[in-house]
Amino acid sequence: MKPPPFDYYDPTVLADALQLLAEHGRDIKILAGGQSLLQLLNYRLIRPPALLDINRVAELHLLEQDAEGLKVGATIRQSELEKFPGLAEINPLLAEALPWIGHFQTRNRGTVCGSLANADPAAELPAVSLTLEARLTLERNGGQRVVSSRKFFKAALTTVLEPEEMLTHVSFPAWNYGDGWALEQVARRPQDFALVGVVVLLTPAEGACARARITVFGTGYPPARCEAAESFLNGNAWSASLLDEAVARVRTETKARSDAQATSEYRRHVAGTLAGRALLRAAQRAGLTREDRHG
Ligand SMILES: Cc1cc2nc3c(=O)[nH]c(=O)nc-3n(C[C@H](O)[C@H](O)[C@H](O)COP(=O)(O)OP(=O)(O)OC[C@H]3O[C@@H](n4cnc5c(N)ncnc54)[C@H](O)[C@@H]3O)c2cc1C
Numbered sequence: 001m002k003p004p005p006f007d008y009y010d011p012t013v014l015a016d017a018l019q020l021l022a023e024h025g026r027d028i029k030i031l032a033g034g035q036s037l038l039q040l041l042n043y044r045l046i047r048p049p050a051l052l053d054i055n056r057v058a059e060l061h062l063l064e065q066d067a068e069g070l071k072v073g074a075t076i077r078q079s080e081l082e083k084f085p086g087l088a089e090i091n092p093l094l095a096e097a098l099p100w101i102g103h104f105q106t107r108n109r110g111t112v113c114g115s116l117a118n119a120d121p122a123a124e125l126p127a128v129s130l131t132l133e134a135r136l137t138l139e140r141n142g143g144q145r146v147v148s149s150r151k152f153f154k155a156a157l158t159t160v161l162e163p164e165e166m167l168t169h170v171s172f173p174a175w176n177y178g179d180g181w182a183l184e185q186v187a188r189r190p191q192d193f194a195l196v197g198v199v200v201l202l203t204p205a206e207g208a209c210a211r212a213r214i215t216v217f218g219t220g221y222p223p224a225r226c227e228a229a230e231s232f233l234n235g236n237a238w239s240a241s242l243l244d245e246a247v248a249r250v251r252t253e254t255k256a257r258s259d260a261q262a263t264s265e266y267r268r269h270v271a272g273t274l275a276g277r278a279l280l281r282a283a284q285r286a287g288l289t290r291e292d293r294h295g
Contacts, residue, residue, distance in 0.1 A: 003041035010053040014060065014139070018166065020052050022141035026163045028052050032074060032114035035106050054166070062169055065090055069174040074167060078107035078115065091172055093181040093201060097128045100183065103191050113167045119222065121156045122193040124183065127217035130225060131199040134172045138165045153222040179203050180286030182278040185218065186270055188261070194218035196256070196267045200278040204286040209233045214250060214279070216271045220257025228253045229275070238288040243279055250275040
């Protein structure tokens with residue numbers, strides 16, 4: 001099918017883009033990479049009277065690294081970040097996560113910020129941003145606010161973005177060298193959206209896990225941190241029984257929906273299994289253990 005008719009705007013200056021958002025409000029949709037939006041248009045699931053193509057706005061094509069971290073503007077493609085020189089040292093978790101997203105063709109168009117704004121529960125980048133505690137800059141005509149990733153995702157496919165706001169860039173904090181990381185997911189076919197996935201970041205200190213971050217995604221709900229499992233790990237010396245207990249806590253605290261692809265019980269169970277694998281890989285990378293099998 002073809003999309004329904006729409007007015008098309010493609011400003012080259014951010015101020016003009018924000019002005020258009022202010023004027024049209026709910027009647028305009030931002031077009032970034034189009035990898036999610038065009039499907040909705042072509043199936044006529046949405047019929048916005050106007051599209052705001054942001055691809056020619058030069059200010060949004062921003063990819064910078066400094067002592068604060070990595071700043072990624074609204075038109076940076078997932079593939080551009082994937083190929084950013086030194087990404088594996090600058091932010092190894094992002095480097096591990098990006099190749100999991102769709103296919104290289106979709107990553108060549110799809111943007112990092114578009115994936116965050118789209119807030120698909122099964123998408124990798126929202127879960128990674130929650131784990132890295134990224135900060136998102138939302139701009140409107142005459143103002144801006146910075147929102148933490150914890151506050152950004154409200155529900156499946158829903159964020160705190162107002163109709164007149166644009167996510168102009170996301171900031172990932174500087175990498176803490178010594179941290180261990182891992183992303184594990186299962187999907188029906190390679191490169192499909194995850195049926196369930198887990199992202200882990202561990203900060204070691206003197207053989208113990210000083211700080212754990214565990215995010216489960218693909219549950220039908222927005223990505224969620226497993227706070228009970230995290231606080232159980234925090235401050236404890238690494239051991240196989242510690243890992244077993246953390247896995248059990250992930251299974252207990254994960255909220256999951258059933259759908260045509262998987263039941264909620266399956267998702268909760270697999271979330272625990274993946275958390276075990278991800279925690280073990282992250283612990284190896286953080287120098288907390290040499291074991292290479294869990295369960
Ligand atoms: C075949 C296929 C497989 C895929 N597999 C995966 C996968 O495995 N994992 C995964 O995570 N994703 C996957 N995707 C989705 C892909 O990652 C998209 O790129 C992403 O969801 C949206 O980014 P986009 O730039 O294409 O946004 P668009 O499609 O242009 O926009 C998506 C939504 O976000 C809004 N939006 C976009 N940018 C902004 C902004 N800066 N500020 C405010 N609102 C904004 C739009 O108005 C729209 O509502 C897949 C897509 C396809 C087609």
